[in-house]
Amino acid sequence: MPEDNEELKHIVRILNVDLNGHSPVQMALTGIRGMGRRNARLLSQKADIDPNETLGLLSDEAISRLREVVEAAQSHLPVWMTNRRKDLLTGEDKHLMGTDLVLTQREEMDIIRKTRSYRGIRHERGLRVRGQKTRSTGRRGATVGVSRKKK
Structure with missing residues (x-):
């Protein structure tokens, strides 16, 4: 951290998301939905920016380069x-x-949901979708325990 915090941008806006300027570039970019750590690291390197550098300390030119690379991420990322x-x-x-x-x-x-597929029906009912067991897990909401008979 530099001694004069005048140049530190506390919030940097990329893809209509406010990112924390105090965190490293690769970690700040993970605040964007659909951007993981690995993608963030690769895209920051494509923009010629050190992934471990603090985001708020970057120059305006570097931030605009990063913004352009992130917006065109599809062309910079491999298919897999x-x-x-x-x-x-x-x-x-x-x-x-x-x-x-x-x-x-x-x-x-x-x-x-509209096609009434198995997955859609499970989603509607709030049940497990991917074949997990439901006998003893996934119990949320109203408790179903055993009720006692009144005497």
């Missing part, structure tokens, strides 16, 4: 690192981040 491989609607590989990811997931959930 993308989060939407073989998209249901388009069939192409995508990497979605921020509000795009949230909206796409919500639309997909609506589709599987």
